[in-house]
Amino acid sequence: MPELPEVETIARDLRPCLTGARIAGVRVHRPDILHQTTPAAFARALRGRRIAVVTRRAKHLVLVLDDGARVVVQPRMTGSLCVTPTRIRDAYAVLELDLGDRGHLVYRDVRRLGVILLLTPRRWATYTARLGPEPLERAFTPATLARALSGRLAVKKAIMDQRRLAGVGNIYANEALWLAGIDPSRPAGGLGEDEVAALHRSIVGVLRRAVRGRGTTIRDYRTGTGQPGTFQGRLAVYGREGEPCLRCGHHLALTHAIDQRATYLCPWCQS
DNA sequence: CATGACACCTGCTCGC
């Protein structure tokens, strides 16, 4: 579920709690979320290690351990992470790390669509190479975006394709395309230079504002401190079908024509 | 290579 701003918020919240913490114990409550490893091997690799760095790549949280291994958490639809001072019973807890006097890190995931990976430096290199550029890094320019926008697929699909561009999901794709005044079904490769520039500005702008708002909570998303985000109150189109467009006043529409995902748009000013 | 269908899961909401 969480997109870039949500995972960025979680990473920022967890960073002061986790950086330098030693992993004293590992509890895997739901083994099915561990991919390409077993609970026993996973626990063996983590126990006794220190967490050196807490970071984010695309929509994924990354814990770099002091031996260079990386624990990658993909929360997907309903995953959430937070640190608590003491253990609390939770039917949806999937993984718990005991951090001694630094408390407990809990990964909870109601639908259990999330994934946790343990990657060597070499496998991490392969992993990150498959993901597109980070839209909030300085190196992300309109030219970078233009490279992601090739082909005849819908521009909305293109910006949500994590190999082309990292971190944008359904909510922010809808918002960015509305901000840029671009029809989401337009072929990605057919945008003009000015439209690419507008979309670049919109993507960067909406992601920055959403990070400042600590993410969007529609249902399940919680920050790293267990609270809802605030950006849901500032969405211009997502979830607002039938309501007036904030630019032109026409009724916003909802379709599922692109990849069967909810697409919200203003039929008047996105055409 | 691009695209579409589907699978993975559970909970919530809506309509009857």
Next chain:
DNA sequence: TGCGAGCAGGTGTCAT
């Protein structure tokens, strides 16, 4: 009130 259908912000795989 109760029940089934449909829907949900993501990603990987497989067939075409």
